[in-house]
Amino acid sequence: MRSVVLALFATxxxxxxxxAPPSPRPGIDGPFVVAADGVPIAYDVAGxxxxxxVLLHGWSCDRTYWREQIGDLARSHRVIAVDLAGHxxxxxxRTDWTFEGLADDVIAVLEExxxxxxxxxxxxxxxxxxxxxxxxxxxxxxxxxxxxxxHDADAPRMTDAQARQFLGAYEEDxxxxxxxxxxxxxxxxxxxxxxxEVATDMASAPPEVAVGLARRFPDFVxxxxxxxxxxxxxxxNSARSMPTNTDANRTYLLDYDNVLMANVGHFPMLExxxxxxxxxxxxxxxxxxxxx
Numbered sequence: 001m002r003s004v005v006l007a008l009f010a011t012x013x014x015x016x017x018x019x020a021p022p023s024p025r026p027g028i029d030g031p032f033v034v035a036a037d038g039v040p041i042a043y044d045v046a047g048x049x050x051x052x053x054v055l056l057h058g059w060s061c062d063r064t065y066w067r068e069q070i071g072d073l074a075r076s077h078r079v080i081a082v083d084l085a086g087h088x089x090x091x092x093x094r095t096d097w098t099f100e101g102l103a104d105d106v107i108a109v110l111e112e113x114x115x116x117x118x119x120x121x122x123x124x125x126x127x128x129x130x131x132x133x134x135x136x137x138x139x140x141x142x143x144x145x146x147x148x149x150x151h152d153a154d155a156p157r158m159t160d161a162q163a164r165q166f167l168g169a170y171e172e173d174x175x176x177x178x179x180x181x182x183x184x185x186x187x188x189x190x191x192x193x194x195x196x197e198v199a200t201d202m203a204s205a206p207p208e209v210a211v212g213l214a215r216r217f218p219d220f221v222x223x224x225x226x227x228x229x230x231x232x233x234x235x236x237n238s239a240r241s242m243p244t245n246t247d248a249n250r251t252y253l254l255d256y257d258n259v260l261m262a263n264v265g266h267f268p269m270l271e272x273x274x275x276x277x278x279x280x281x282x283x284x285x286x287x288x289x290x291x292x
Contacts (some may be wrong), residue, residue: 033112035085041105043082044062047074051117051142051288056106057212058124058148060178060205061198062088065123068273069280077284080118082109083154084129086209097212099125099220103132110140119287121144121280124266125213127279131225131233143287145280146232148266151237152245153223153252163218170211178210179203185266187240194270226252234283236276238264255290259283 024152032042046061053073055066062143063081073079080171084102094101106129110118118141122130127149134141169177182199226249228232235258237244249256265270269280 007124027158033107033108037094039085039094040091041085042100043080043109046070046079047077047186049077051119052078052080052115054118054120056120056122056126056129058126060202060210065270069269069277072277080109080113082106086206092206092209097209099129099132099216102129103136104135107137116140117142119145119284121145122149123147124149128225131229134229134231141231144233145283146235147269148237150249151236151242152248153226154245154248158218170214174207174211175203187265190271198267223252230254232287234258236279238268240265
């Protein structure tokens with residue numbers, strides 16, 4: 001059952017009440033924009049050059065998970081790394097946690113920075129959010145790169161029993177469940193320091209935010225998020241995790257392809273950054289050629 005729930009959870013990522021004031025949290029050095037509901041959205045901007053690469057992290061993570069990519073990409077691209085609401089340095093003064101709300105936060109950043117050529121790179125939960133950004137603001141998005149996301153648009157959804165088991169574990173013991181889940185996403189032989197860092201960090205996320213978003217996973221329909229997305233969509237996925245169903249994804253996306261990385265888990269950008277960066281650059285170049 002555990003493996004089934006993990007696989008379904010990964011597909012859906014397709015991941016103590018915290019009340020923050022409607023202003024950047026103390027210590028934020030970079031820019032921020034206030035979302036429509038008053039939540040401050042923190043982000044960093046680096047480099048110059050087209051297309052603009054917009055980096056979205058996954059569930060219970062933050063923009064520092066792209067630390068191995070920002071400098072490399074900034075040599076030839078404008079790079080914007082966003083902390084989604086409730087994560088990292090962004091505020092959490094929100095009561096209704098939805099993927100659509102997170103997508104609108106990203107659009108607010110694109111509007112603030114006057115971006116009309118974004119290639120949105122989304123890890124895990126950030127992949128489905130990237131699709132929603134393209135649906136809701138197509139004039140600002142030229143492409144999408146999903147990292148460990150968008151595995152199978154036709155994958156079965158959680159049953160009611162599986163959803164209750166999945167959510168119940170997080171509601172009963174968020175930190176312990178999250179830490180165990182995070183550790184299970186790395187293959188044997190991964191640097192133990194990296195595993196400890198990610199597991200500890202994800203387990204320290206605000207439970208109200210994390211569980212609020214997790215409640216959306218069982219009902220999220222990936223193929224609906226793909227509907228109407230006309231830009232090129234690419235995946236960089238692990239060959240170790242759940243299979244990537246290229247044919248199914250092409251049924252719902254006009255232009256889809258994927259690249260698989262061997263010997264990595266759910267965080268390839270941190271596990272093998274040099275190899276990952278080369279693949280990401282090649283994917284970005286391909287999308288750039290199609291957009292020109």
